[in-house]
Amino acid sequence: MRLIGKQLASKLLWVLSQVLLLPALLMTSVQAFGASDAAVDEAQRWGLNMTEGVTAVSREIYDLHMLIFWICVWIGVVVFGIMFYSMIMHRKSSGAVPSKFHESTAVELAWTLIPALILVLMAIPATSSLIKIYDSSEADINIKIVGYRWKWQYEYLGEDVSFFSNLATPQDEIYGLAPKGEHYLLEVDEPLVIPVNKKVRFLITANDVLHAWWVPALAVKRDAIPGFVNDAWAIVEEPGIYRGQCAELCGKDHGFMPIVVHAMEEADYANWLAGKKEEAEELKAAMSQTFTMDELYARGEKVYQANCVACHGANGGGGLGPSLVGTGITTGPINAHIDVMVNGVAGNAVMPVFGNQLNNIDLASVITFKRNAWGNNMGDELQPVDILTFKKNQ
Amino acid sequence: MGDHGPAKGFGRWLFTTNHKDIGSMYLWFSFAMFLMGGVFALVIRAELFQPGLQLVEPEFFNQMTTMHGLVMVFGAVMPAFVGLANWLIPMMVGAPDMALPRMNNWSFWILPFAFTLLASTLFMEGGGPNFGWTFYAPLSTTYAPPSVTYFIFAVHIMGASSIMGSINIIATILNMRAPGMTLMKMPLFVWTWLITAYLLIAVMPVLAGCVTMMLMDIHFGTSFFSAAGGGDPVLFQHVFWFFGHPEVYIMILPAFGIASAIIPTFARKPLFGYASMVYATASIAFLSFIVWAHHMFTVGMPIAGELFFMYATMLIAVPTGVKVFNWVTTMFRGSMTFETPMLFAIAFVILFTIGGFSGLMLSIAPADFQYHDTYFVVAHFHYVLVPGAIFSIFAAVYYWLPKWCGNMYDERLGKAHFWLSFVGLNVTFFPMHFVGLAGMPRRIPDYALQFADFNQIASMGAFLFGFSQVFFLFIVIKTIRGGQKATDEVWDNPEGLEWTVASPAPYHTFTTPPAIK
Numbered sequence A: 001m002r003l004i005g006k007q008l009a010s011k012l013l014w015v016l017s018q019v020l021l022l023p024a025l026l027m028t029s030v031q032a033f034g035a036s037d038a039a040v041d042e043a044q045r046w047g048l049n050m051t052e053g054v055t056a057v058s059r060e061i062y063d064l065h066m067l068i069f070w071i072c073v074w075i076g077v078v079v080f081g082i083m084f085y086s087m088i089m090h091r092k093s094s095g096a097v098p099s100k101f102h103e104s105t106a107v108e109l110a111w112t113l114i115p116a117l118i119l120v121l122m123a124i125p126a127t128s129s130l131i132k133i134y135d136s137s138e139a140d141i142n143i144k145i146v147g148y149r150w151k152w153q154y155e156y157l158g159e160d161v162s163f164f165s166n167l168a169t170p171q172d173e174i175y176g177l178a179p180k181g182e183h184y185l186l187e188v189d190e191p192l193v194i195p196v197n198k199k200v201r202f203l204i205t206a207n208d209v210l211h212a213w214w215v216p217a218l219a220v221k222r223d224a225i226p227g228f229v230n231d232a233w234a235i236v237e238e239p240g241i242y243r244g245q246c247a248e249l250c251g252k253d254h255g256f257m258p259i260v261v262h263a264m265e266e267a268d269y270a271n272w273l274a275g276k277k278e279e280a281e282e283l284k285a286a287m288s289q290t291f292t293m294d295e296l297y298a299r300g301e302k303v304y305q306a307n308c309v310a311c312h313g314a315n316g317g318g319g320l321g322p323s324l325v326g327t328g329i330t331t332g333p334i335n336a337h338i339d340v341m342v343n344g345v346a347g348n349a350v351m352p353v354f355g356n357q358l359n360n361i362d363l364a365s366v367i368t369f370k371r372n373a374w375g376n377n378m379g380d381e382l383q384p385v386d387i388l389t390f391k392k393n394q
Numbered sequence B: 001m002g003d004h005g006p007a008k009g010f011g012r013w014l015f016t017t018n019h020k021d022i023g024s025m026y027l028w029f030s031f032a033m034f035l036m037g038g039v040f041a042l043v044i045r046a047e048l049f050q051p052g053l054q055l056v057e058p059e060f061f062n063q064m065t066t067m068h069g070l071v072m073v074f075g076a077v078m079p080a081f082v083g084l085a086n087w088l089i090p091m092m093v094g095a096p097d098m099a100l101p102r103m104n105n106w107s108f109w110i111l112p113f114a115f116t117l118l119a120s121t122l123f124m125e126g127g128g129p130n131f132g133w134t135f136y137a138p139l140s141t142t143y144a145p146p147s148v149t150y151f152i153f154a155v156h157i158m159g160a161s162s163i164m165g166s167i168n169i170i171a172t173i174l175n176m177r178a179p180g181m182t183l184m185k186m187p188l189f190v191w192t193w194l195i196t197a198y199l200l201i202a203v204m205p206v207l208a209g210c211v212t213m214m215l216m217d218i219h220f221g222t223s224f225f226s227a228a229g230g231g232d233p234v235l236f237q238h239v240f241w242f243f244g245h246p247e248v249y250i251m252i253l254p255a256f257g258i259a260s261a262i263i264p265t266f267a268r269k270p271l272f273g274y275a276s277m278v279y280a281t282a283s284i285a286f287l288s289f290i291v292w293a294h295h296m297f298t299v300g301m302p303i304a305g306e307l308f309f310m311y312a313t314m315l316i317a318v319p320t321g322v323k324v325f326n327w328v329t330t331m332f333r334g335s336m337t338f339e340t341p342m343l344f345a346i347a348f349v350i351l352f353t354i355g356g357f358s359g360l361m362l363s364i365a366p367a368d369f370q371y372h373d374t375y376f377v378v379a380h381f382h383y384v385l386v387p388g389a390i391f392s393i394f395a396a397v398y399y400w401l402p403k404w405c406g407n408m409y410d411e412r413l414g415k416a417h418f419w420l421s422f423v424g425l426n427v428t429f430f431p432m433h434f435v436g437l438a439g440m441p442r443r444i445p446d447y448a449l450q451f452a453d454f455n456q457i458a459s460m461g462a463f464l465f466g467f468s469q470v471f472f473l474f475i476v477i478k479t480i481r482g483g484q485k486a487t488d489e490v491w492d493n494p495e496g497l498e499w500t501v502a503s504p505a506p507y508h509t510f511t512t513p514p515a516i517k
Helices: A002-035 A038-042 A056-089 A105-133 A266-286 A293-307 A334-343 A360-372 A384-393 B010-015 B019-047 B058-093 B101-123 B148-175 B188-219 B233-250 B253-267 B274-288 B292-296 B303-315 B317-331 B340-363 B365-371 B375-405 B411-437 B449-481
Strands: A141-148 A151-156 A161-165 A192-195 A200-206 A211-215 A220-224 A230-234 A240-246 A258-264
Touching: A056 A105, A056 B317, A056 B340, A056 B365, A105 B303, A105 B317, A105 B365, A141 A192, A141 A211, A141 A220, A161 A266, A192 A266, A200 A211, A200 A220, A211 A258, A220 A230, A220 B365, A258 A266, A293 A360, A334 A360, A334 A384, A360 A384, B010 B019, B019 B058, B019 B101, B019 B375, B019 B449, B058 B101, B058 B148, B058 B188, B058 B253, B058 B375, B101 B148, B148 B188, B188 B233, B188 B253, B188 B274, B233 B274, B233 B292, B233 B375, B253 B274, B253 B317, B253 B340, B253 B375, B274 B317, B292 B303, B303 B317, B303 B340, B303 B365, B317 B340, B340 B365, B340 B375, B340 B411, B365 B411, B375 B411, B375 B449, B411 B449
Parallel strands: A141 A200, A192 A258
Antiparallel strands: A141 A151, A151 A161, A200 A230, A211 A220, A211 A240, A240 A258
């Protein structure tokens, strides 16, 4: 019965939209099929309704949403039905003579009390869902999520695993220079990985402005607020990749900081976690290594693309931030350059403090890259150990 | 006596203390702002026509969404209602003018300066406000462009204008009614504006406090909203929405008054449940003060707070429902005709009710976790504001324009304007429900591919809606310049003192109070 209701709901919405939008639709289909990429056709088009999601809570929210929706539809049918009946039957042109009635305490009481009663009926399931959602106790895994402009950081508490997750869609796709991929704007370089059937608690905060961490399939949306730690949780029941986005305006690239959650079987998750720990060990070991200029430059370019390009532009030409081509910082004393990268700029909140976001190898690489790219050609290079020395001496 | 006319030249408008002149200026100003805010909206819709960044950069896109919201709320809707209040309230209560005519002049004339200040930020280094019309800190403080200071002062001036306007309206309604015009005999437009004016006086100072705290944070080293300095970014939202929620009712209560004037006229039947309409308006105004945090269900309030704000918000459906039922019952067994004002009023009732339904859905806190900050919210508030505030203003203009200028508008053109606007509005905003439910966040300049189709439709609807309003301008100018002369009653036996004076209404009306039946 419930299933039929759902099908009917989406059917009805579909038909309604078709009728309402028929003229526009004709033009759209010409445009959409004619001019855009094949990937558009692969994406799930014409999505009409909320996702049911992959957790018990998300399904409960979906059912609540549909329940309220149907109550509204029925109220609408009755109210608009009476209204259209009068508009058709009680026209002056068909000789209707107006009645004179204009008051009835009984009727007024009825249409105050009946809606109030319906509201109570809505409030009961809403309250019970809310109580469930708020019970974040006894989590199996705790993950701290930090919103930055414009990326997410995931820290597996107690596991010594932490990484940033950046938009992976290339700028060329955004600016229409390359065909858009299937997961345009909803793909990251490193997804959040969680096991299925475990209670995962998300501890959500932000480093700079407000963000909101939202994955529709998990029905989790919580604001990330500097100075506050909010919590939410999910028990994902099906392995898969679930995509979401930042849901609180956070500035220029608010639309470009997606969230990807990869839910896997517990064994796979354990493997992944072990791999991440190993990676962390290797990284630690690499901190004392010496890299060649080419290695630094290549790594630095990647770090730049992930962290700097949003403000300083694809070719260092500037934008929200200043130009890096031939300017005081990138072509001046190297210690001043390290200082800006490690400590940020006093009085300028927009330039992040990268000292606690990037590791020493990435810092050394990206500084080396900037000092030698775009014709800056300073010829100098940094090793991770130089950054370490700088941090120790300050 | 009341037979001397207006002064000549530009001085008439600059120095006028006449409620009709000032009302006209408010209405023209608001229409200019409506077109400006509309252009901003069309930039947004043009960029969102297809995925990818085509026309504008994200920085500028954010300025457009911010300015669109600010200009439409503070520049288009609010001044339009104040303009209608100026024109109509003295005539409806049988008063010769507003109670405080010089302040009336002042409260209008500071508005153009406020909006010049605001619009000028678009040309400044770093651009205009780009933090959304809700300007959440710290995006609007620590991370804001330098022009934010201009924005703050513009808001201060708009607030001063609103406060003065509402003091004037309250003083007029409470002191200047003709003998025998008891409170419960006042037209509902007067009642709704009286209550709106109290809301304005209560919340505009809160907004002023809010932006002043921002100013202190930005320039004087305080940390009201900065967590790093021991402040609280969530405090900003509480203060803002304590203003912001009553504000949305400020933009809708006068619309209720307009619909309550128009529907009985064209149904040829008295308004059903006048007293309950007054009580419902007062209840909505009261509730508007205790529901603000339903805009903040995702900030991580304690569950008791979530439940309180959820229940209180759901309650608003009761008095709002009473109003809708009253309008429908007024139409029931009437003798209806469908002139342009009636068409807009009926569309108002239907579409506002749809917006009310989505509002009820949004009030359910657990479901709001999925709706919050998506296009579903955008669809919701445009369904209450465009057919709610804007359509009611159109309805009011068509309804009272013959009284103001003495000429009938062209009914054929008026109806064409209605249908173009009606179709445009629904094509624009209905698909937003779908993309919102399917997961598209609001305030993004570019989106994933699965949202492409409905966004394209919405963009086309927006252009249709936008250009229809240029048509409206044409109709109004055509009517003012000439046309069939309107009778004094204009409509078929309408209720209200404004229909007892000549058409066009003389420069001075009710210099001697009318007799009230």
